[in-house]
Amino acid sequence: MRADAEAAYRKKTPRSRRLHAVSARLHVNGVHHNIRHFDPYPFVAVSARAQHITDADANRYTDYWMGHWSLILGHAPPAVRRAIAAQLGRGWMHGTVSKPSIELSEEIARSVRVAEKTRYVASGTEAVMYAARIARARTGRRVVAKVGGGWHGYASDLLKSVNWPYGSESRGVYGERNIVTIPHNDLEGSVRALRRVRRELACIVVEPLLGGGGCVPCSRDYMRGLQEFARSCGALLVLDEIVTGFRFRLGCLYPTMRLEPDIVTLGKIVGGGMPIGAMCGTDEAMSVANTSEFGRGSRSYVGGGTFSANPASMSAGLATLRALRSRASVYGRIGRLGEAARRGLERALDGRAVTTGMGSLFMAHFSAGGRPVRSAADAARCDTALLHRFHFEMIARDGIFFLPGKLGAVSAAHTPSDIRGLVGAAERFSAMLGRGGG
Numbered sequence: 001m002r003a004d005a006e007a008a009y010r011k012k013t014p015r016s017r018r019l020h021a022v023s024a025r026l027h028v029n030g031v032h033h034n035i036r037h038f039d040p041y042p043f044v045a046v047s048a049r050a051q052h053i054t055d056a057d058a059n060r061y062t063d064y065w066m067g068h069w070s071l072i073l074g075h076a077p078p079a080v081r082r083a084i085a086a087q088l089g090r091g092w093m094h095g096t097v098s099k100p101s102i103e104l105s106e107e108i109a110r111s112v113r114v115a116e117k118t119r120y121v122a123s124g125t126e127a128v129m130y131a132a133r134i135a136r137a138r139t140g141r142r143v144v145a146k147v148g149g150g151w152h153g154y155a156s157d158l159l160k161s162v163n164w165p166y167g168s169e170s171r172g173v174y175g176e177r178n179i180v181t182i183p184h185n186d187l188e189g190s191v192r193a194l195r196r197v198r199r200e201l202a203c204i205v206v207e208p209l210l211g212g213g214g215c216v217p218c219s220r221d222y223m224r225g226l227q228e229f230a231r232s233c234g235a236l237l238v239l240d241e242i243v244t245g246f247r248f249r250l251g252c253l254y255p256t257m258r259l260e261p262d263i264v265t266l267g268k269i270v271g272g273g274m275p276i277g278a279m280c281g282t283d284e285a286m287s288v289a290n291t292s293e294f295g296r297g298s299r300s301y302v303g304g305g306t307f308s309a310n311p312a313s314m315s316a317g318l319a320t321l322r323a324l325r326s327r328a329s330v331y332g333r334i335g336r337l338g339e340a341a342r343r344g345l346e347r348a349l350d351g352r353a354v355t356t357g358m359g360s361l362f363m364a365h366f367s368a369g370g371r372p373v374r375s376a377a378d379a380a381r382c383d384t385a386l387l388h389r390f391h392f393e394m395i396a397r398d399g400i401f402f403l404p405g406k407l408g409a410v411s412a413a414h415t416p417s418d419i420r421g422l423v424g425a426a427e428r429f430s431a432m433l434g435r436g437g438g
Protein backbone atom coordinates (compact mmCIF):
# COMPACT_ATOMS: atom_id res chain seq x y z
CA MET A 1 0.00 0.00 0.00
CA ARG A 2 1.34 3.43 -0.85
CA ALA A 3 1.62 5.99 1.92
CA ASP A 4 -0.47 8.62 0.11
CA ALA A 5 -3.36 6.20 -0.49
CA GLU A 6 -3.24 5.17 3.13
CA ALA A 7 -3.24 8.83 4.20
CA ALA A 8 -6.27 9.53 1.96
CA TYR A 9 -8.09 6.53 3.42
CA ARG A 10 -7.28 7.48 7.03
CA LYS A 11 -8.44 11.02 6.39
CA LYS A 12 -11.84 9.97 5.12
CA THR A 13 -12.50 7.19 7.63
CA PRO A 14 -11.82 8.54 11.17
CA ARG A 15 -15.00 7.02 12.63
CA SER A 16 -14.26 3.66 11.07
CA ARG A 17 -10.77 3.82 12.56
CA ARG A 18 -12.14 4.46 16.05
CA LEU A 19 -14.82 1.79 15.72
CA HIS A 20 -12.31 -0.69 14.39
CA ALA A 21 -10.06 -0.06 17.38
CA VAL A 22 -12.98 -1.06 19.64
CA SER A 23 -13.71 -4.05 17.41
CA ALA A 24 -10.08 -5.17 17.62
CA ARG A 25 -10.31 -5.04 21.42
CA LEU A 26 -13.43 -7.21 21.41
CA HIS A 27 -12.93 -9.49 18.44
CA VAL A 28 -10.07 -11.61 17.14
CA ASN A 29 -8.25 -9.41 14.64
CA GLY A 30 -11.28 -7.12 14.74
CA VAL A 31 -13.26 -9.23 12.28
CA HIS A 32 -15.48 -12.32 12.10
CA HIS A 33 -14.24 -13.69 8.81
CA ASN A 34 -10.48 -13.56 8.19
CA ILE A 35 -10.77 -12.20 4.66
CA ARG A 36 -12.69 -9.14 5.85
CA HIS A 37 -9.57 -7.62 7.37
CA PHE A 38 -7.43 -5.35 5.24
CA ASP A 39 -4.74 -2.88 6.23
CA PRO A 40 -4.64 -0.41 7.83
CA TYR A 41 -8.19 -1.27 9.03
CA PRO A 42 -11.39 -2.16 7.20
CA PHE A 43 -14.09 0.49 7.05
CA VAL A 44 -17.15 -0.15 9.18
CA ALA A 45 -20.35 -0.37 7.15
CA VAL A 46 -23.57 1.13 8.46
CA SER A 47 -26.01 0.75 5.59
CA ALA A 48 -26.35 -0.47 2.03
CA ARG A 49 -28.87 0.00 -0.72
CA ALA A 50 -28.90 -1.10 -4.37
CA GLN A 51 -25.27 -1.05 -5.63
CA HIS A 52 -23.96 1.14 -2.80
CA ILE A 53 -22.56 0.52 0.65
CA THR A 54 -22.06 3.37 3.13
CA ASP A 55 -19.53 3.48 5.95
CA ALA A 56 -19.58 5.06 9.40
CA ASP A 57 -18.11 8.28 7.99
CA ALA A 58 -20.89 8.55 5.38
CA ASN A 59 -18.57 7.59 2.52
CA ARG A 60 -20.56 5.84 -0.17
CA TYR A 61 -18.89 3.15 -2.25
CA THR A 62 -20.04 1.40 -5.39
CA ASP A 63 -19.94 -2.14 -4.12
CA TYR A 64 -18.54 -5.06 -6.11
CA TRP A 65 -18.10 -7.31 -3.09
CA MET A 66 -21.89 -7.44 -2.70
CA GLY A 67 -22.08 -9.39 0.54
CA HIS A 68 -19.61 -12.12 -0.42
CA TRP A 69 -21.29 -12.13 -3.88
CA SER A 70 -24.59 -13.22 -2.38
CA LEU A 71 -26.64 -10.19 -3.43
CA ILE A 72 -27.42 -10.67 -7.09
CA LEU A 73 -30.35 -8.24 -6.96
CA GLY A 74 -28.31 -5.58 -5.16
CA HIS A 75 -28.52 -4.51 -1.52
CA ALA A 76 -31.96 -4.57 0.09
CA PRO A 77 -34.00 -5.01 -3.11
CA PRO A 78 -37.69 -4.12 -2.55
CA ALA A 79 -39.08 -7.59 -3.33
CA VAL A 80 -36.79 -9.27 -0.80
CA ARG A 81 -37.28 -6.52 1.77
CA ARG A 82 -41.05 -6.95 1.55
CA ALA A 83 -40.77 -10.73 1.90
CA ILE A 84 -38.53 -10.46 4.97
CA ALA A 85 -40.78 -7.82 6.56
CA ALA A 86 -43.85 -9.98 5.98
CA GLN A 87 -42.05 -12.98 7.47
CA LEU A 88 -40.96 -10.98 10.52
CA GLY A 89 -44.64 -10.29 11.13
CA ARG A 90 -45.28 -14.03 11.16
CA GLY A 91 -42.26 -14.77 13.37
CA TRP A 92 -38.73 -15.47 12.19
CA MET A 93 -37.74 -18.53 14.16
CA HIS A 94 -40.19 -21.38 14.35
CA GLY A 95 -37.88 -24.35 14.87
CA THR A 96 -40.30 -26.54 12.91
CA VAL A 97 -40.95 -27.32 9.28
CA SER A 98 -42.04 -24.05 7.76
CA LYS A 99 -44.01 -23.27 4.62
CA PRO A 100 -41.36 -21.05 3.01
CA SER A 101 -38.82 -23.91 3.22
CA ILE A 102 -41.15 -26.11 1.18
CA GLU A 103 -41.77 -23.34 -1.32
CA LEU A 104 -38.06 -22.56 -1.65
CA SER A 105 -37.26 -26.22 -2.30
CA GLU A 106 -39.99 -26.39 -4.92
CA GLU A 107 -38.52 -23.30 -6.55
CA ILE A 108 -34.98 -24.75 -6.50
CA ALA A 109 -36.19 -28.12 -7.81
CA ARG A 110 -37.83 -26.37 -10.79
CA SER A 111 -34.38 -25.24 -11.93
CA VAL A 112 -31.94 -27.75 -10.43
CA ARG A 113 -32.60 -31.27 -11.65
CA VAL A 114 -30.41 -33.00 -9.11
CA ALA A 115 -32.43 -31.48 -6.25
CA GLU A 116 -34.68 -34.47 -5.71
CA LYS A 117 -33.97 -34.00 -2.03
CA THR A 118 -32.75 -30.82 -0.36
CA ARG A 119 -31.55 -30.19 3.16
CA TYR A 120 -30.90 -26.71 4.48
CA VAL A 121 -28.20 -25.66 6.88
CA ALA A 122 -27.10 -22.22 8.04
CA SER A 123 -23.95 -21.79 5.92
CA GLY A 124 -22.20 -23.00 2.82
CA THR A 125 -19.43 -24.39 5.01
CA GLU A 126 -21.83 -26.80 6.67
CA ALA A 127 -23.43 -27.79 3.38
CA VAL A 128 -20.13 -28.96 1.87
CA MET A 129 -18.99 -30.56 5.12
CA TYR A 130 -22.18 -32.64 5.27
CA ALA A 131 -22.03 -33.46 1.57
CA ALA A 132 -18.59 -34.98 2.20
CA ARG A 133 -20.00 -36.93 5.14
CA ILE A 134 -22.83 -38.32 3.04
CA ALA A 135 -20.33 -39.36 0.38
CA ARG A 136 -18.21 -41.13 3.00
CA ALA A 137 -21.25 -42.83 4.46
CA ARG A 138 -22.48 -44.02 1.07
CA THR A 139 -19.13 -45.34 -0.07
CA GLY A 140 -17.63 -46.44 3.22
CA ARG A 141 -14.45 -44.62 2.18
CA ARG A 142 -12.48 -41.85 3.79
CA VAL A 143 -10.76 -39.68 1.14
CA VAL A 144 -12.19 -36.45 -0.20
CA ALA A 145 -10.50 -34.98 -3.27
CA LYS A 146 -10.53 -31.22 -3.74
CA VAL A 147 -8.94 -28.81 -6.14
CA GLY A 148 -5.87 -26.78 -5.15
CA GLY A 149 -7.23 -23.24 -4.77
CA GLY A 150 -10.79 -24.48 -4.18
CA TRP A 151 -12.58 -22.88 -1.26
CA HIS A 152 -15.40 -24.68 0.48
CA GLY A 153 -15.50 -22.91 3.84
CA TYR A 154 -13.70 -23.52 7.09
CA ALA A 155 -14.84 -27.07 7.92
CA SER A 156 -11.92 -29.37 8.76
CA ASP A 157 -12.97 -31.90 6.11
CA LEU A 158 -12.01 -29.51 3.31
CA LEU A 159 -9.64 -27.03 4.89
CA LYS A 160 -6.49 -27.76 2.94
CA SER A 161 -4.73 -26.44 -0.17
CA VAL A 162 -6.76 -23.26 -0.45
CA ASN A 163 -3.96 -20.68 -0.64
CA TRP A 164 -0.79 -20.83 -2.67
CA PRO A 165 1.47 -22.78 -2.29
CA TYR A 166 -1.22 -25.35 -1.67
CA GLY A 167 -0.77 -27.29 1.55
CA SER A 168 -1.85 -27.07 5.19
CA GLU A 169 -4.01 -24.08 6.04
CA SER A 170 -4.50 -24.27 9.75
CA ARG A 171 -3.25 -25.80 12.94
CA GLY A 172 -5.89 -27.80 14.73
CA VAL A 173 -7.01 -29.69 11.64
CA TYR A 174 -6.25 -33.36 12.11
CA GLY A 175 -7.90 -35.08 9.15
CA GLU A 176 -5.66 -33.61 6.47
CA ARG A 177 -4.38 -36.97 5.30
CA ASN A 178 -7.95 -37.68 4.22
CA ILE A 179 -7.95 -34.73 1.83
CA VAL A 180 -6.26 -35.19 -1.53
CA THR A 181 -5.42 -32.15 -3.63
CA ILE A 182 -5.86 -32.23 -7.39
CA PRO A 183 -4.54 -29.53 -9.75
CA HIS A 184 -7.17 -27.20 -11.19
CA ASN A 185 -7.93 -27.56 -14.91
CA ASP A 186 -5.22 -30.19 -15.26
CA LEU A 187 -7.05 -33.43 -15.93
CA GLU A 188 -3.96 -35.55 -16.42
CA GLY A 189 -2.39 -34.36 -13.17
CA SER A 190 -5.68 -34.79 -11.35
CA VAL A 191 -6.24 -38.32 -12.58
CA ARG A 192 -2.67 -39.19 -11.57
CA ALA A 193 -3.36 -38.00 -8.03
CA LEU A 194 -6.78 -39.65 -7.92
CA ARG A 195 -5.48 -43.01 -9.09
CA ARG A 196 -3.29 -43.21 -6.01
CA VAL A 197 -6.39 -43.12 -3.77
CA ARG A 198 -9.05 -44.65 -5.97
CA ARG A 199 -9.90 -47.43 -3.54
CA GLU A 200 -10.32 -44.96 -0.71
CA LEU A 201 -12.00 -42.18 -2.67
CA ALA A 202 -15.41 -41.15 -1.31
CA CYS A 203 -15.97 -38.09 -3.50
CA ILE A 204 -14.51 -35.38 -5.65
CA VAL A 205 -15.62 -31.91 -4.57
CA VAL A 206 -15.21 -29.13 -7.10
CA GLU A 207 -16.58 -25.67 -7.94
CA PRO A 208 -17.46 -25.26 -11.66
CA LEU A 209 -15.84 -21.83 -11.44
CA LEU A 210 -13.30 -21.25 -8.70
CA GLY A 211 -14.56 -18.18 -6.84
CA GLY A 212 -12.06 -17.62 -4.05
CA GLY A 213 -9.42 -19.32 -6.22
CA GLY A 214 -9.24 -16.47 -8.74
CA CYS A 215 -12.57 -16.43 -10.58
CA VAL A 216 -11.37 -19.08 -13.02
CA PRO A 217 -13.94 -21.33 -14.74
CA CYS A 218 -13.25 -25.04 -14.95
CA SER A 219 -13.11 -26.34 -18.49
CA ARG A 220 -15.88 -28.68 -19.51
CA ASP A 221 -13.39 -31.39 -20.40
CA TYR A 222 -11.82 -31.13 -16.98
CA MET A 223 -15.15 -31.44 -15.23
CA ARG A 224 -16.32 -34.29 -17.42
CA GLY A 225 -13.02 -36.07 -16.87
CA LEU A 226 -13.42 -35.78 -13.11
CA GLN A 227 -16.96 -37.07 -13.34
CA GLU A 228 -15.82 -40.02 -15.42
CA PHE A 229 -13.11 -40.86 -12.90
CA ALA A 230 -15.56 -40.66 -9.99
CA ARG A 231 -18.01 -42.96 -11.79
CA SER A 232 -15.26 -45.40 -12.70
CA CYS A 233 -14.34 -46.00 -9.08
CA GLY A 234 -17.70 -45.66 -7.36
CA ALA A 235 -17.00 -42.26 -5.80
CA LEU A 236 -19.55 -39.42 -5.71
CA LEU A 237 -19.28 -36.18 -7.65
CA VAL A 238 -20.10 -33.23 -5.40
CA LEU A 239 -20.37 -29.90 -7.15
CA ASP A 240 -20.01 -26.86 -4.97
CA GLU A 241 -22.24 -24.29 -6.67
CA ILE A 242 -22.40 -21.97 -3.67
CA VAL A 243 -21.00 -19.14 -5.79
CA THR A 244 -22.23 -20.26 -9.21
CA GLY A 245 -25.75 -21.45 -8.38
CA PHE A 246 -28.32 -18.98 -9.79
CA ARG A 247 -25.45 -16.60 -10.63
CA PHE A 248 -25.34 -17.10 -14.41
CA ARG A 249 -28.71 -18.62 -15.14
CA LEU A 250 -31.80 -19.76 -13.34
CA GLY A 251 -30.29 -22.86 -11.82
CA CYS A 252 -26.78 -24.23 -11.71
CA LEU A 253 -23.83 -24.15 -14.04
CA TYR A 254 -23.43 -27.92 -14.25
CA PRO A 255 -26.02 -28.61 -16.99
CA THR A 256 -24.08 -26.30 -19.31
CA MET A 257 -21.13 -28.67 -18.84
CA ARG A 258 -23.35 -31.70 -19.38
CA LEU A 259 -22.61 -33.05 -15.90
CA GLU A 260 -24.70 -35.26 -13.69
CA PRO A 261 -23.51 -34.75 -10.13
CA ASP A 262 -24.70 -36.77 -7.17
CA ILE A 263 -24.89 -33.79 -4.83
CA VAL A 264 -24.81 -30.05 -5.44
CA THR A 265 -24.27 -27.56 -2.65
CA LEU A 266 -25.90 -24.15 -2.80
CA GLY A 267 -25.70 -21.03 -0.62
CA LYS A 268 -25.34 -17.27 -0.99
CA ILE A 269 -27.91 -16.27 -3.68
CA VAL A 270 -30.47 -18.92 -2.70
CA GLY A 271 -30.69 -17.26 0.73
CA GLY A 272 -31.17 -13.80 -0.74
CA GLY A 273 -28.39 -12.48 1.49
CA MET A 274 -29.59 -14.26 4.64
CA PRO A 275 -27.68 -17.18 6.24
CA ILE A 276 -28.09 -20.37 4.25
CA GLY A 277 -26.49 -23.47 2.87
CA ALA A 278 -28.21 -26.30 1.02
CA MET A 279 -27.35 -29.83 -0.02
CA CYS A 280 -29.33 -30.92 -3.04
CA GLY A 281 -28.96 -34.45 -4.24
CA THR A 282 -30.51 -37.36 -5.99
CA ASP A 283 -32.85 -39.49 -3.89
CA GLU A 284 -30.23 -42.20 -4.08
CA ALA A 285 -27.36 -40.03 -2.84
CA MET A 286 -29.31 -38.35 -0.07
CA SER A 287 -31.22 -41.37 1.23
CA VAL A 288 -28.44 -42.38 3.60
CA ALA A 289 -29.23 -39.24 5.63
CA ASN A 290 -32.82 -40.39 6.17
CA THR A 291 -33.03 -41.31 9.85
CA SER A 292 -36.42 -42.97 9.39
CA GLU A 293 -34.80 -45.45 7.04
CA PHE A 294 -31.31 -45.81 8.46
CA GLY A 295 -30.48 -46.40 12.09
CA ARG A 296 -27.46 -45.49 14.11
CA GLY A 297 -25.02 -47.95 12.56
CA SER A 298 -25.87 -47.17 8.96
CA ARG A 299 -27.09 -43.61 8.68
CA SER A 300 -25.21 -40.43 7.83
CA TYR A 301 -26.14 -38.05 10.58
CA VAL A 302 -26.15 -34.61 8.98
CA GLY A 303 -27.41 -31.21 10.13
CA GLY A 304 -29.26 -29.09 10.56
CA GLY A 305 -28.73 -26.96 13.44
CA THR A 306 -30.96 -24.61 15.35
CA PHE A 307 -31.21 -22.05 12.57
CA SER A 308 -31.47 -24.44 9.64
CA ALA A 309 -34.26 -23.48 7.24
CA ASN A 310 -35.16 -20.52 9.43
CA PRO A 311 -38.20 -18.79 7.95
CA ALA A 312 -36.42 -15.47 7.38
CA SER A 313 -33.70 -17.04 5.20
CA MET A 314 -36.22 -19.20 3.40
CA SER A 315 -38.46 -16.21 2.61
CA ALA A 316 -35.54 -14.06 1.46
CA GLY A 317 -34.27 -16.85 -0.77
CA LEU A 318 -37.71 -17.56 -2.17
CA ALA A 319 -38.31 -13.88 -3.00
CA THR A 320 -34.90 -13.71 -4.68
CA LEU A 321 -35.41 -16.78 -6.85
CA ARG A 322 -38.93 -15.68 -7.78
CA ALA A 323 -37.62 -12.24 -8.76
CA LEU A 324 -34.93 -13.89 -10.89
CA ARG A 325 -37.53 -16.12 -12.53
CA SER A 326 -39.83 -13.21 -13.32
CA ARG A 327 -36.97 -11.08 -14.69
CA ALA A 328 -35.16 -13.62 -16.81
CA SER A 329 -33.48 -10.83 -18.80
CA VAL A 330 -31.47 -9.90 -15.71
CA TYR A 331 -28.83 -12.53 -16.47
CA GLY A 332 -28.18 -11.15 -19.93
CA ARG A 333 -27.96 -7.62 -18.58
CA ILE A 334 -25.56 -8.28 -15.71
CA GLY A 335 -23.56 -10.62 -17.93
CA ARG A 336 -23.06 -7.80 -20.44
CA LEU A 337 -21.95 -5.47 -17.64
CA GLY A 338 -19.52 -8.13 -16.43
CA GLU A 339 -18.13 -8.44 -19.95
CA ALA A 340 -17.80 -4.65 -20.20
CA ALA A 341 -15.89 -4.70 -16.89
CA ARG A 342 -13.52 -7.42 -18.10
CA ARG A 343 -12.84 -5.68 -21.41
CA GLY A 344 -12.63 -2.22 -19.86
CA LEU A 345 -10.21 -3.33 -17.14
CA GLU A 346 -7.91 -5.05 -19.62
CA ARG A 347 -7.91 -1.95 -21.82
CA ALA A 348 -7.42 0.46 -18.93
CA LEU A 349 -4.69 -1.54 -17.26
CA ASP A 350 -2.95 -1.47 -20.58
CA GLY A 351 -1.21 -4.82 -20.85
CA ARG A 352 -0.41 -5.02 -17.14
CA ALA A 353 -3.36 -7.24 -16.34
CA VAL A 354 -5.57 -9.93 -17.79
CA THR A 355 -9.07 -10.67 -16.60
CA THR A 356 -10.95 -13.84 -15.78
CA GLY A 357 -14.52 -14.74 -14.98
CA MET A 358 -17.74 -15.16 -16.83
CA GLY A 359 -21.11 -13.46 -16.88
CA SER A 360 -21.44 -11.10 -13.94
CA LEU A 361 -18.27 -12.26 -12.14
CA PHE A 362 -14.92 -10.75 -13.08
CA MET A 363 -11.43 -10.34 -11.77
CA ALA A 364 -8.23 -8.62 -12.89
CA HIS A 365 -4.87 -10.35 -12.51
CA PHE A 366 -1.55 -8.53 -12.78
CA SER A 367 0.09 -11.19 -14.85
CA ALA A 368 3.72 -10.85 -15.95
CA GLY A 369 3.87 -10.36 -19.70
CA GLY A 370 0.08 -10.63 -19.97
CA ARG A 371 0.23 -14.42 -19.56
CA PRO A 372 -3.31 -15.85 -19.60
CA VAL A 373 -4.79 -17.12 -16.35
CA ARG A 374 -6.32 -20.53 -16.96
CA SER A 375 -6.12 -22.10 -13.52
CA ALA A 376 -6.11 -21.24 -9.85
CA ALA A 377 -2.35 -21.78 -9.82
CA ASP A 378 -1.90 -19.28 -12.69
CA ALA A 379 -3.98 -16.77 -10.71
CA ALA A 380 -1.99 -17.35 -7.53
CA ARG A 381 1.30 -16.73 -9.35
CA CYS A 382 0.21 -13.26 -10.49
CA ASP A 383 1.16 -10.12 -8.58
CA THR A 384 -1.50 -10.38 -5.90
CA ALA A 385 0.10 -7.58 -3.86
CA LEU A 386 -0.47 -5.21 -6.78
CA LEU A 387 -4.08 -6.36 -7.05
CA HIS A 388 -4.60 -5.59 -3.36
CA ARG A 389 -3.09 -2.20 -3.95
CA PHE A 390 -5.35 -1.52 -6.95
CA HIS A 391 -8.41 -2.42 -4.90
CA PHE A 392 -7.28 -0.38 -1.92
CA GLU A 393 -6.55 2.66 -4.12
CA MET A 394 -10.12 2.47 -5.39
CA ILE A 395 -11.48 2.32 -1.84
CA ALA A 396 -9.30 5.24 -0.77
CA ARG A 397 -9.71 7.52 -3.79
CA ASP A 398 -12.58 6.44 -6.03
CA GLY A 399 -15.39 5.28 -3.75
CA ILE A 400 -15.32 1.80 -5.26
CA PHE A 401 -15.28 -1.28 -3.07
CA PHE A 402 -13.82 -4.66 -3.87
CA LEU A 403 -12.74 -6.71 -0.93
CA PRO A 404 -9.00 -6.34 -1.66
CA GLY A 405 -7.80 -9.27 -3.72
CA LYS A 406 -11.24 -10.72 -4.42
CA LEU A 407 -13.34 -11.00 -7.55
CA GLY A 408 -16.06 -8.49 -8.39
CA ALA A 409 -19.74 -9.27 -8.80
CA VAL A 410 -22.17 -7.21 -10.83
CA SER A 411 -25.71 -7.12 -9.46
CA ALA A 412 -29.01 -6.17 -11.05
CA ALA A 413 -28.63 -2.77 -9.38
CA HIS A 414 -25.37 -1.86 -11.17
CA THR A 415 -25.46 0.35 -14.24
CA PRO A 416 -23.26 0.96 -17.29
CA SER A 417 -22.20 4.19 -15.64
CA ASP A 418 -20.88 2.23 -12.63
CA ILE A 419 -18.75 0.15 -14.97
CA ARG A 420 -17.47 3.30 -16.68
CA GLY A 421 -16.52 4.61 -13.23
CA LEU A 422 -14.64 1.41 -12.51
CA VAL A 423 -12.77 1.57 -15.81
CA GLY A 424 -11.92 5.23 -15.17
CA ALA A 425 -10.45 4.30 -11.79
CA ALA A 426 -8.38 1.59 -13.47
CA GLU A 427 -7.11 4.12 -16.02
CA ARG A 428 -5.99 6.44 -13.22
CA PHE A 429 -4.27 3.56 -11.44
CA SER A 430 -2.53 2.54 -14.63
CA ALA A 431 -1.39 6.11 -15.28
CA MET A 432 -0.02 6.30 -11.75
CA LEU A 433 1.96 3.10 -12.27
CA GLY A 434 3.19 4.53 -15.59
CA ARG A 435 4.52 7.60 -13.76
CA GLY A 436 6.60 5.31 -11.61
CA GLY A 437 4.12 5.03 -8.77
CA GLY A 438 4.77 1.29 -8.50
Ligand SMILES: Cc1ncc(COP(=O)(O)O)c(C=O)c1O
Pocket residue numbers: 068123124125126128151152153154207211212240241242243267268276277
Ligand atom coordinates in the same frame (compact mmCIF):
# COMPACT_ATOMS: atom_id res chain seq x y z
C1 LIG B 1 -17.53 -22.15 -3.30
C2 LIG B 1 -17.81 -21.91 -1.85
N1 LIG B 1 -18.13 -22.94 -1.06
C3 LIG B 1 -18.40 -22.78 0.25
C4 LIG B 1 -18.33 -21.54 0.83
C5 LIG B 1 -18.61 -21.38 2.29
O1 LIG B 1 -19.85 -20.77 2.46
P1 LIG B 1 -20.15 -19.94 3.79
O2 LIG B 1 -19.22 -18.77 3.79
O3 LIG B 1 -21.60 -19.56 3.65
O4 LIG B 1 -19.91 -20.86 4.93
C6 LIG B 1 -17.99 -20.43 0.06
C7 LIG B 1 -17.91 -19.10 0.65
O5 LIG B 1 -17.48 -18.14 0.09
C8 LIG B 1 -17.70 -20.62 -1.31
O6 LIG B 1 -17.33 -19.59 -2.09
